[in-house]
Amino acid sequence: MADSPEQIKKSIKTYTIIGLVLFLFTGITVAVATVPALDIGVHGFDVWDMILGLLIASFKATLVGYVFMHLNHEKKAIYWIFFGSMVFFAFMIALIMSAKSDPIHFNGFNFGLPF
């Protein structure tokens, strides 16, 4: 690794700041979900709460990946591997969901069974 002690010392500061930002956003996501005054959309849980919650989570996850997991200076092969798996995950969830949301409306045969 090419990390010199000076760079490491510098990044320790970064890690602390990122840790604090993560704490802050955890607080925000809980506050938005539990304090009625901060409700967005309708009263109670709705799709906006979901989108906001997932956005904050994705932001936090990006910070962890980018800084703590050193994805900000990583080899190309690792991007290929990791983001490749993300692509397949995206395919999986997207295709499963679209299969679910596109059903044939079919009432079934009735064989004269009691159920």
Add this chain to the structure above:
Amino acid sequence: MSAHAATADHSHHDDHGHHHEPGFLQKYVFSTDHKTIGIQYGITAMLFLLFGFYLMMVMRWSIAYPHEPLPGWMSWVFTDTWKARWLSDGKVTGDTYNMFGAMHGTIMVFLGVVPLGFGAFGNYVTPLQIGAVDMAFPKLNMLSYWIYLVGGLVMCASFFMESGAAKSGWTNYSPLAGFADGQIVNQWLAGQTQWLLGLVLLITSSLLGSVNFITTIINLRARGMTWMRLPFFVWAMLVTGFLLLLAFPPLEAAGIMQLADRVFHSSFFMPSGLFTKSEGLVELSGGGSPLLFQHLFWFLGHPEVYVLLLPAIACVAEIIPANTRRPLWGYKSMVYGVIVLGFLSFIVWAHHMYLTGMGPKISTWFQITTVLISVPSVILLTALMISLWGGSIRFTPAMTWACAFIPMFGIGGLTGLPLAFNLVDLHLHDTYYVIGHFHYVVAPGILFGLFAGVHHWYPKITGRYMSKTLNHMHFWPTLICMNFLFFPMLVQGMAGFHRRWYNGGDAYLAKAADSTNVFGQTVAQHIDLNITMSWAAWIMAAFQIPFIVNVFLSLFAGKKVGSDNPWNATTLEWATPTPPGHGNFTFDVATYRGPYEYSQPGAEKDYLPQWEKPATTAPADAPTQAPAAH
């Protein structure tokens, strides 16, 4: 890489003097050497294949002669108690048939072909071909084998339990698989649960294996072994590794959830209001979805097909150039083809699920991707076929199998095309047509490729050739029997034979329910094919004996190889001593050219090995000493 003081020492246990001579256990049982592990995988997998074959023979009896007791030559394997438990007056029952069917599929796919192709050939050949001393993580490699073995044994042990082995098909669909063996109080001792435990172990094993393979291929290549100098075999292993790495985990998730369904009575895959004959309205929370299981299963299931196929096609791609003395035709397009194949295989899975009530939009998507994936498959097959063109073919035993692979796999692939289309699949789904299609792919296709591999690398492993005569006694009857076994299935399937009829359609006829399908065919017209196919299967079983004899006999009586490179091949595994010692190479290995430089104009030999230094241009980091050319 630290330079080994290279002495061309051809003694069998070349340890460079660093290590103690390992004990018997360390050397042959708990070995961390990739070659030993590969052989362990190979032997274990072949034993499992034999067992899976046997299960099939019993099933074929039930299909051909459902009313007659199982003959003594097949049933002697069982104990009398077992026979009394699982046969009725000596006849195969529906339960037993289901059990054998489920385990036949599971064993052949998960315990037989994948470990033989990926585990055995991959382990033995890959590090040699890239010029590595071993796998990147030898201990992990050993662990991978032992977890596989334990997983396989856990699955098969359930044959001897009160519940019997799993009975819900190799696809293990819920809710059937959620209920099966539900009467067993201790669920951990039920066959259906053990199947899941075994599966989780197998997935863990292949995960360790694939991480190891990919790391090895990326990081342990010898000097000069650039990506486009990798033999096709290594490329196929790389893609297979990625398929295992990324496609298996969703099935592991599904397996864990089904395990929870069985043991903790959750309802992941159990819909609300489930009603069974024996239990009435089932006491479960419901709210789950059986379809979810199918999605997660087939997300693995389809890439799994290519996990089976790629090692076989990789063997063939090594054997054909070595025996035609011509370069592999279209090496680059094959490499790109196999990468595209790997990618596409992740997004075609729901063509196994056309009948689950998918709407037209999404099934159109899956039809398109399914048809698309046939393009790279055809590229691979065509490239292999064209490689034969104009070559001076040497019909070595390996080459006979490789040549048979191409048309047999071709039939398997082409019969799959109709199944890709939703409308045709509605007619053919769950019939013998499907069985015929994928057995053509797996049995005469993939297994032929793997047999070819055994014959090709046997001289490297043992230092002796396998017998040609015994090979002919094995090859020709097997080729003929395979076709008598699987071609009638296509015919029967189109006439509407259902794949789950344990008595081969007999009960269907007995009810006088026979009616013509859209093509005017009836079940009665084709029922006699059952007998033809069954006899083909049994005769084929008999003709596997020459192969088994060949493998063992040639160890002692085979003709000794004259050199380390008996086929005059170009890839790096032939640069090692025979058999390769610990650490593989006895010289500082480097690569100077592509993998298939046969019959190059201007060369004095008809092959240019990858490790041979070109006479004119000497790279700065040339090896200190090249092995004497034999």
Add this chain to the structure above:
Amino acid sequence: MEIPYIFTPRKDTGMVNSKIAIWLFLASEVMLFGGFFSSYVYLRLGADYPWPERALPVLPGLINTFVLIFSSVTVVFAWAGLKLRKWRMFQVSMGITIACAAVFMVLKAIEYNVKWHHQAVRLKDYTILEGHLDYDKKANTGEVTKDGKPVFAEADQIHVATESLTFNTLRFHKPWVEELLRQAGSNGAKVELAEELSIQGEKIPAGTPLSVDLLTKIQKNHIQSRTNNSDVRTEALRAEWIATYAKPENADKKGWELAPGVNIDVAKIKDQLMLETPSVTFAVKPTTNFWFYHRDVKEGATQSRLRDDTVLNGKLLDSPVAFHNLDAIDFRHVVMKAEEKGIDPVVAIENTWLIKNSKEAREAWEWNKAQTAKLEQQLLEKHGKDENGVAKRVPTATERYRIGWKDFIAKADGVDRGKEEIHVSEEFMGPNYKLREPKHTFPHLKVPRDLVFLSGKFTPAWNTYYAIYFTMTFLHGLHVVGGAVVLGYYLFCGKKMYQSNPEWLANRVEVGGLFWHFVDLVWIFLFPILYLM
């Protein structure tokens, strides 16, 4: 022989082996958790029952999130410590990381434990009741302990006044036979063989007491006879087929055409057959109450069947689910079903068995209705109506149709919903009855067994939400433990490696740290989807 690139990166790829391997492993972990996340979405969108959104107490999850994020920071500090060659810094940071893992797992264990002791019942009319069962006088099993005190069963059992027991010789479950013997013994009842039995010439007289040994003996005999008979019958059938095929008129007939005519001549082989004993019956004198956990019994009015096929012949006794403290009533499922049928939800609720039969439940429901109306008014005043005259913000289904334990406390305190005082420990553990009684009374309720559709604790069996919650968090917990073990190994056994090759240790800690961050990353998604949505 040495594997290259263990701690010095390969030049052209720039990586050491372990770095590639861990990222590959993480890629497969993405797919593993991806499978679970996909299942979560699928199950949630496909749920045909009200998905329990925001059902878990947030506080333990929030603390755990902070703990994991904190440990993620300390683990990079540990790595930085090694890079700077400061062993002390590594030790302290890594120690904190592992301590965080321990705290995380302890909190998780507390969370799980609370759920495993919290009872839930779904009635056939879809009313859902939550609370704690207690040792109810009516659930007295009739047994006495050694000290002569009566034995009480937790009030979620099936009780059968058993006259006789019929065992399936092959499948009886030994621990259950022992349990039946124990229950009989403490009731002073005798379990004896009902009819004389003959086992290979040996006679076992009626009245022989039940024992596992006896059953095993009968089982052995059964298996032996079955094996013998199967052998004899198989041979006989085989002979029949040979004879049939030998007949000239059958020469071109198919097996399936001949099959109906090929039968074993039982008279011929009668002498060779042995007596099979597939089941055996024992009389219970006098009639005694046997009780089993409801999942193990399929109950019937006069005959109940254990899961190992043991039949308890006798009358089904009153086997209610008795709540000592009912701390939540949930009508959301009732409402969902009513709306599907186009029935007014309030009418449906007020027609449930619970409202009609329990005074406390009725009071709580009326109180809840009043509270909801108040809230509706407040929201209307604050946010007003839209152009169509519909209120912009209205109370949620949870507020309308679920009466939780906090509501019970607010009601007893005489304050509005949300104004009640909750002890911080209760945010973890649910209501503390000792603290609350006698002022706050949670209703006592006994539910007849025939109204119960599903009863059990808050386990994966309760519904698919809890199923996926437990599976995902358990798997995540397993990763936490695994990660902590690996990091702990570096902490406690890494000194030697640090002295000989600190860069190697730094590489390994980096790899372990990558895994640890991934575990944190998964939790970052688990927390909102399980606790906040």
